[in-house]
Amino acid sequence: MGYEYDAAIAVTRTGDGVFDADLEAGWMVGGGINGGYLQSVVGNAIRSFLEGSGHPDPYTISSYFISPSRPGPATVRVGLIRTGRGTSTVSAGIWQEQDGVEVQRISALATYGDLGALPAGPEHLADTPPQLPPVEECVLTSDSPEDWKKFVPMLDRFQMRLDPATAGAFVGAPGGNNFIQGWFKLVDDRPIDPIALLTVVDTLPPVTFELGIPGWAPTLELTAHVRGTPAPGWLRIRHETKNFTGGFFEEDCVVWDGAGRLVAQSRQLALQPRPM
């Protein structure tokens, strides 16, 4: 029996650079589908497209969100921009039929390579892994009330245990922090590979929850950098916004593995929530 995550991101090649996908309702959040999950569907199609190139791993992917995706059939298209000795760069996107018309959902650029082939160089680290209480002292987000989970079905897709100090939105009142952090695993312990990391970076609740700012914040763009293949086990994830200003806010996410290595980094730009 396979992992549910693999079924959710599965793609079937139907033509040159064309893939069928089936967007999973279980990854919905509010009225749309989680952007990180969509990014992994695209990332999976790109990996399939690049089979044989020697470039199986995403190094970087930038996803621009065009319109809200809906559960159900979708078409992923991938086009080669250039393949070289160390990397391949592609453009890609997801489309869905809506009222008889094909509508684009996301547009992406990505550069793939081989994470295993990168030489170990000098290291200069100014960052450290998120400092978290033990897993069992953290707040399991899938323990949320059922009416909340009806609004955010994706909470059942993973085991996320939030640092209680930053879990305000889940324990009653916003803590006022500009960051949220916790432990992460997929629901059925499916190992996190570079494609799944493209989902992980977008799973934490919006920092606006912790800042006590109501409303829905549309993400314009999400860029993820994969820096390594994670060791098995719990990941430490954290995202923060340092500049909630000018009508926008950025959310910077980091993912560290159990071996103490930074394995992914992302930044997204969102418009500030409008009064509803």
Added chain:
Amino acid sequence: MGYEYDAAIAVTRTGDGVFDADLEAGWMVGGGINGGYLQSVVGNAIRSFLEGSGHPDPYTISSYFISPSRPGPATVRVGLIRTGRGTSTVSAGIWQEQDGVEVQRISALATYGDLGALPAGPEHLADTPPQLPPVEECVLTSDSPEDWKKFVPMLDRFQMRLDPATAGAFVGAPGGNNFIQGWFKLVDDRPIDPIALLTVVDTLPPVTFELGIPGWAPTLELTAHVRGTPAPGWLRIRHETKNFTGGFFEEDCVVWDGAGRLVAQSRQLALQPRPM
């Protein structure tokens, strides 16, 4: 008489979404042309393409670097992905003829809007502007030795005054910092608008200079977010790398204006320099 920067980023429409440009040798650095400058050429073509849409300003642009650009004629192509009420999203790229074949230089996705139309919302700032010594105590990078400037002609395109504490590469020895910061203006005091900000974020010397790591580091991807139109006068700019590890390093740049506002933010992903 116009500003030299405007001539350097000028584009001429030759067809539907097709523009001629002339890449300026003065923006060369080493064997290639500065990525930020290229991003402004693309950004300028996009602005022209979107004329009449009500979306004159870049909110976010992601540039993937495909092959090294050369001074001289280039073609910029822009294609509309979607235009909506508040934003327009496009794909774009630069091509040049090389040995009789058209070769792609950069590939970009961008979302434009109207910075002036964004409502002022709540502010939560965890960041502060870079703390710098007075302009006159800082190191003017265009005062570099002539043989160095022959390698980096773009040093004459702007007035950059580096904080002496992070200007190691220009004053003899690397300081070992993971950041470089300073003051910035274009050479002829050309006002910095949102399009020019796409250049500014890529003008500081590589952090590897300050870390004492030799070699050339190829940038895979650069994403810039424009958060506001700068007030006239000196800008404060700073970039840093927190994670020089796993074969990669990221460079995060911030640009603050004289009114104390964050006006741009960028991140780029580069491969660690290979021994030469």
